[in-house]
Amino acid sequence: MKTKISGWLLKLQDYLGEFVYGGIDGAVTTFAVVSGAVGASLNNSVIIILGFANLLADGFAMSVGAYLSAKSVADNNKKLNKNKENLNVENEIDIHKIRQIYSGKGYEGLLLDAVANEVVSEKKQLIKSLDEEKARLIKPIKSPFKIGLITYISFISIGLIPLTVYVWDLIWEFPGHLFIWTSILTSFAFILIGFLKTYITETSRLKGILETLILGAIAATVAYFVGDLLEALIGG
Known part of the structure; x- marks a missing residue:
């Protein structure tokens, strides 16, 4: 039992x-x-x-x-949380970088928007997967x-x-x-x-x-x- x-x-x-x-x-x-x-x-x-x-x-x-x-x-948990915050900040900056990169390749207008949004969507999915993995690794703090x-x-x-x-x-x-x-x-x-x-x-x-x-x-x-x-x- x-x-x-x-x-x-x-x-x-x-x-x-x-x-x-x-x-x-x-x-x-x-x-x-x-x-x-x-x-x-x-x-x-x-x-x-x-x-x-x-x-x-x-x-x-x-x-x-x-x-x-x-x-x-506890220190490792703090480090993981800090990395998560930094990753979110970098994500906002990358949106503009992605548009610049594909604009330099000749994409423009609606096509540029579609390509940039697709790349950003994939990146967000990756970040979500990383967040879930980090949440699994982070133990309750005692x-x-x-x-x-x-x-x-x-x-x-x-x-x-x-x-x-x-x-x-x-x-x-x-x-x-x-x-x-x-x-x-x-x-x-x-x-x-x-x-x-x-x-x-x-x-x-x-x-x-x-x-x-x-x-x-x-x-x-x-x-x-x-x-x-x-x-x-x-x-x-």
């Missing part, structure tokens, strides 16, 4: 893609860092340090990238600043979830198995992001959730075994 945006999500739909994009990357990369650190048998303090360093630095880099990308699109900000907020808020249990344990001492509970909480984060992603891709909820869960699981598994392998090679 395909999902369409409705209800409270309508208010967020303009920037929902940025939220999902930032959330997926935040959860996946931070969980991968935690998994790699656990695989390398690092202590909890180091895991927290590595996790927050990744969270803040990678989140900032990602939001700056999103901002610059959106700004490039605030580059908001895009960067929402990407960063999403990256931080969702990416913080894999670190929650370790921070809890540092302050109050967590009663359960840290990595197992981290995996459970992060899975819920993946489910939430996967669910929201279906409103953008308009695919089934189950497919969107499973794709995100599998992506996170693969990244965490690779990071865990790489950490375990490096710990054995370097530490052993």
Whole structure:
């Protein structure tokens, strides 16, 4: 079953893609860092340090990238609109040039008018086609600043979830198995992001959730075994 945006999500739909994009990357990369650190048998303090360093630095880099990308699109839109205005001005000038050209070839009177009008008509049709193509290329303008900000907020808020249990344990001492509970909480984060992603891709909820869960699981598994392998090679 395909999902369409409705209800409270309508208010967020303009920037929902940025939220999902930032959330997926935040959860996946931070969980991968935690998994790699656990695989390398690092202590909890180091895991927290590595996790927050990744969270803040990678989140900032990602939001700056999103901002610059959106700004490039906005600048390109302005350039296309400016070119369109210039083309319209040139069109008015060309009408007189066309008459001069064909007048120099010996056309005059009604024949000159007919030839000039035919050339102008073809030119207008070409301009119309170019305008339609430009309208297709020009994307709806969204605030580059908001895009960067929402990407960063999403990256931080969702990416913080894999670190929650370790921070809890540092302050109050967590009663359960840290990595197992981290995996459970992060899975819920993946489910939430996967669910929201279906409103953008308009695919089934189950497919969107499973794709995100599998992506996170693969990244965490690779990071865990790489950490375990490096710990054995370097530490052993």
